[in-house]
Amino acid sequence: MKATFKAILIVVLCTFLTISCSRKKDKFINRNFHAITTEFNALYNGYNALEEGRSSLNAAYFDNYWDVLPIERMQIFEEVVLPGQSKNENFTRAEEKAAKAIQKHSMNVGGKEKNPQIDEAYLLLGKARYFDQRFIPSLEAFNYILYKYPASDKINQAKVWREKSNIRLDNNELAIKNLKRLLFQEELEGQDLADATSILAQAYLNTKSVDSAITQLEIASNATKNNDERGRYRFIQGQLYNQLGYKDSANIAFDKVIELNRKTRRIYMITAYLEKIKNFDYENGNKLEVTELLTELEENRENRPFLDKIYHQIGEYHLNNNSDSLAVAYYNKSLRTNSKDEFLKARNYEILGDMNFDASVYADAGEYYDSTMSNLALNSKPYRVIKRKRDNLEDVIYYEAIAKVNDSVLRLVNLPEDERLTYFEGFVEALKIKDEEEKEKAEAAERSSGLATVDNRISGQRVGANKPSQAAVFYFYNPTTVAYGKNQFVKIWGDRQLEDDWRWSNKGISSGANTASTDDILATATDEEKFDPQFYISKIPSEEKEIDSISKERNYAYYQLGLIYKEKFKEYGLAKNKFQNLLDSNPEERLILPSKYNLYKIYEALGENDEATIAKNEITSKYPESRYATIINNPELVSDKDENSPVSLYEALYIQHGNQEFADVISKSEEYINKFDGEPIVPKLELLKATATGRLYGYEAYAKAINYLAITYANTPEGKQAQNIESNILPKLASKDFIAENDSVSNNYKVVFQLKNPEPEQVSDFQKTLDSVLKNIKYYKLTSSKDVYSPNTTFVVVHGLKTGTVARTFDQLLIKEDKRKIKAPYFVVTSTNYQIIQIHKNLDAYMNIDNN
Template identity: 55%
Template sequence: MKTDYKIILLFFCTIMLVQSCSTKKDKYINRQFHALGTKYNVLYNGNIALERGKDGVNNEFTENFWELLPVERMKVDDEDIFLPGQTKNADFERAEEKAIKAIQVHGMSFNGKEKNPQIDEAYLLLGKARYFDKRFVPAMAAFNNILNKYPTSDKINQVKIWREKTSMRLDNDAGAIEKLTRLLREEEIEGQDLADASAALAQAYINIKSKDSAIAQLTIAAENTKIKREKARYHFIKGQLYNEFGKKDSANLEFDAIIDMHRQIPRSFYINAHIEKSNNYDVLNGDQVEFEEYLTDLEENRENRPFLDKIYYRIAEYHRKHTSDSLAEVYYNKSLRKTTSDKYLKALSYETLGNMYFDKNIYKTAGAYYDSTMTAMVVNTKPYRIIKKKRENLDDVIYYEGIAQTNDSILKMVSLPKSEQLAIYTTYAEELEKKALEVQQQREEALKKQGNNTAPATRLGQSRKSASPARSIGALTGNSRSLQPNGASNSNFYFYNTTTVAYGKNEFLKLWGDRKLQDNWRLNNQRADAAQEITGEGGELAGETVKDKRFDPETYLASLPTEQVEIDSIAKERNYAYYQLGIIYKEKFKEFQLAKSKLETLLVNNPEDRLILPSKYNLYRIYVELGLNHEAETMKTAIIKGYPDSRYAEILLNPQSELSKDKNSPEFIYTNLYQQFENEEYAAVIAEAEAQIKRFEGDDFVPKFEILKASAKGRLYGFEAYKEGINYIALTYADTEEGKRAKEIIKEAFPVLQKKEFVADEDAQKFNVIFQFENNSGEDIDAFIKTLDEEVAKIKYFDLTTSKDLYDENTTFVVVHGLKSIGGAKGFGELLKSGEKDKRGRVVKPKITRPYFAISSSNYAIIQRHKNLNAYLELQ
């Protein structure tokens, strides 16, 4: 009987279960069944996936405490764009799938009304999953669906907050502010919902730059949130905003609130609150000893080890502001050694060190630090471009400082008596040898220590007379048959120790050198190194060694220049380096004292005439900048009296005139000269450019005249003359834009321009007909061109043009362009010579009877470039 009851009960439950599974019946049991299934199965798993995805986003996000923190720990990049159906995070995708399943499988809609009370939460989950997956438009659709279909939902306030957060992500901050403000005014929101709404409103205010309004909302958010991490974030942002407003006391209160939370919050907020608070330290009125102890406590706290990079940087900044550069440099370097993922901090440390060396005028070291700075920066950002420009300006300084220091050293040594030279180089060589011996001893001691204090059983020196080099080294490496398969051995034999083996090899090489495997190896001097031992007769060592040339003072004496021409060349190069350094320090870095020193030194070193006047003028300008009125007046008088016809004298006598627009200014002269170049007056351009180069010697416009002169020479005399001019510019004006452009031409254009081989006519596409004139023949070329133009105009089936091109000093070409084949070019020339028939049918004498030759456009460019017309005509 009990069995019958069990069967009946089981049958009844089965019927009830089947009946409740249906979503088509609006019954109590159906509604409860689907509500429970939705809440505790589908949505439960979906929310777990959502939280897991949020944790992943939080772990990926790196807080940038150098900038104002975002209210919400999620960053949206420009590349976060998805096609329909795409997703970025598998956890958010799973949460979205669960939400969709809940809606589709467990939805119970009757007469437009949803009977499953969990469906609104399914839509909320759907919207959140899409929001955190950075697909904001679909997320907005999910939130709007709840507002439209479920206005009485108990989650309606949360939905409104999430919708406005999504609206902000879509750059509708004004609309979000309006709706969130209305929500907070009209609804009684409290607890976490109030915190979320206030935080979202604060971010909207920050986005529209109303940061004072954001502070009030962040205060409400911090008071109402139950999540400690969020509370710390809101306090930190308030502290950052107060610092922006210059309210350091209020900012410190916010940072103290974070510090009081201590281990309840992420350590990064705790440490950065200390750092920010320390940045607000009052240098003038604060207790310096107490503050140093405070920084020391931060440094020595073991829990702060992951953040030592920032702590060291803060200590370095403190010492630098207190003019203790040596301590500051130590801590900047300690920060760099600890820095891991914070590239901004690394760039700051490198840049600050670079600036410190720059201020000390140690430009080579500063340049190295700026190079390191750029490796830690985002390429093509404004800070990157600033550092890059500063680094490029240093290239010239480093280059010319190197030349100046090296040549100064050489000239100083050359000026000394030979006895003093020998004494200096002897001291230098002895110090060098001493250092080399110390390094060698340190290496040997290190090898001995690494060998676990195991000394070789047999010294190589004890077996010189009986061992070959192969056997000696082999004895150190051991018998390979005794070794274990993986290089291990149970024996304690010394040569199983790789360190001891290395030590032995080093000892052999030190005693015998690098010797070949051959008979009587000991009797032949086969050493490859410089300090080799010489063997005597019978194979015994003679006891003498050939000293390393580095340790021989005669080596350095022999390297000194002796010819006066060579010494003058070194002095000339040194003087030009001083001039360039003076100009660079004055113009690019505004280091007037350094510029003054370089130019004054230049003038007492017997410089070339071309450097004297510009150096004096630049010194005059420097004296004015430094307020050295007496020196400035003396230099002004010297320029006016010594160079009365120079442009500098004109400027000094009439400083109020706008000489840049005057007809005597280099700009005006260059413009006119360039126009002459365009008119193919190349000989006149060359002569005038040379005159102006002498006149404006030292002026920034001189390289422009040089490159114009080189171009004119190239047009008139050919590629070799152009090549010579460009090479001169690249060497003489290396630091100018023209000099750098010349280097590019040498590298990129010269390989193409120097080709002289003529192109086969069948490989060309355009052809010309050339009429040749002698410049001194007295022929009217312009009249010929006029006649030629009339004849060319009669040819309707070709788009022909004519030009007058200078070939060289003696020859001018009149060219017809636009022909399509070599045959067509020759035929066109014959057509011009054949003449025309008049109305009566009589042949009229042709107007063009001059000899001509046909040539392809590519070959015409070659003969113009290399002036090799005769070579081309010989091939025809």
């Protein structure tokens, strides 16, 4: 009986489920079955997935408090996502649940939707697409709700989310229009009002209507039920008031954030405190009160995650109070917190760099600017600003390093033997202490982790075991060992590029001086030599020629530093010291007069009239024929267009180079280089001379000249250009091999007339005659040009022939009268081989090939 009853009950239930599952019948059972199933199955799971996705999105999002915060915490990715792909699997799952609810539970009967949960499904669908940053599909979902379900209780939410999508698609004006209409037509309350007004505020911010945005944020702050949102809206209000310059109103908004205390995210409260401190009036405000507040924020244990920002603001406070040493200490504290805020780290480094720059410690400033750039987006505007500052320091850092190293060497050279010994004995003692410390650190590291220790296994064997272990780990997989090895490498070898022959001393990153660094010496020393003072004494230069070279290099560095400080940084005091030190160091004759003239101009700039008069009289009396004396005696006659100025002479030489007067360019360049030595025009003259040398004497001479320019003027634009030529262009030109000529391959051929030891008029006359002859040749459009090959040979070249056969029978194209005019011998060559001939000056090798 019981079995029969159970069977009947099962049949009844199955029949009931079958009937209720139908989506075509508008019955009470059908409607409620699908509504309940939709709400508590698909939509429930879908909204859970949506919230998980939003949580992960918020966790990965990092607010930039250096700019006005966006209303909505949502990271926008730049990369394009292909159809079918997703940035977050949770949003994909939410979208799938929404689609499942629509597909399996929609009850479209008589053109009307009978399931009251389907509009909610479309809302979930739109939200999932929105957070997955597929804004056009999300807009379609929200528009469908407005079109298909105008009586839905979710209609206002759909309208707000539609405008959020419009704003993401940069349709801000449309969003403002629709949201204003919604607020006018509907009596929104609570969270709906907060959502509508907050997103309207974002649209106003995007269109730069800051006042309107503040008004809407006030409404949203009062209407929202979420304290996190209220704290964010109030904080943004404060930022906007600051942007408008209303500091009192901004502080009131920040106070409202602070009043929320633990009800909102702590970062809002901490940053609100810091923003209020930024608005502090340093002239009339209560500094004791601010100091106590900063101390309290620093010492509160709950604020540890925000110490990077707190330390930075304390540093700012001390900097504004002219307490530079305290400011530096706190900026460094902020950096040591390992903050995730890249812009904050960049800001700390930049301020420290600026402080060193203002103190004329340019080498340290350059290092801080390097660190600043490493924390900024590549090629962003802030990056370019800092890079410009850093580039301006390149030369001064380079020459300061040379001066420092060479000064040290020359001091050692001039020390008596006993003082040298005392100095290096102290150096060796310090080296021994340092070496002992390094050994202790290495032993401690080995004891703590071992060279290859994993799970109590050392060198492949378990501690206390007799059998080898199979779980031994290669020692490069041990981070402690690797870090120790890297440090030791840098200490011994310095910062080396990854390249062949890295062990050579000239591969190290050095100051540019010719003297060997301590690291280079230590790298080549044995353990016995390393702790022997006599080893280091033996490395001190002793030959007069070598000492003289070091002294000249140091003097040139002094001269360049004097010019840089005077011209680029207007640091006349530093420039004066460098020029005076140069003149006291027995400089070469070529540097004396320019240094004295620059000192004269510095004295004038500093208002030291007596010294300026003395310098002026010395120049005009001792060097009356010099250009500097002419400038001093007749300043009104001197202008940028002076024919004897370096720039004018360079421009004239450049014109000669264009006219292929290479020999004259080379000789005059050498003359001007000696005449204007030390002035900015010299690297330009060297580059022009190198180019002329290559055109006249070929590849080998050009490579040598470029190498000299790249080494001697490494930090100038011309030197860097030479380095690029040496690295990237010369290797492509190195081959001397001629290319086999083949008429079946498209080629340009040249007919080359060779004129030996010609006068300039002779070349011009021959080319004029050739041009008149070429005009008489039918079917071919031929032109000519003049190319200097060597000091004794000039080519006149015919262009426009496409095949070797025609080129080799060039004389047959001429009529009889023209043949009498053109009697000079010629040879035929392809354009490629002609280029090789001109680069390597190997015409004889080409003529020996059976081509002509």
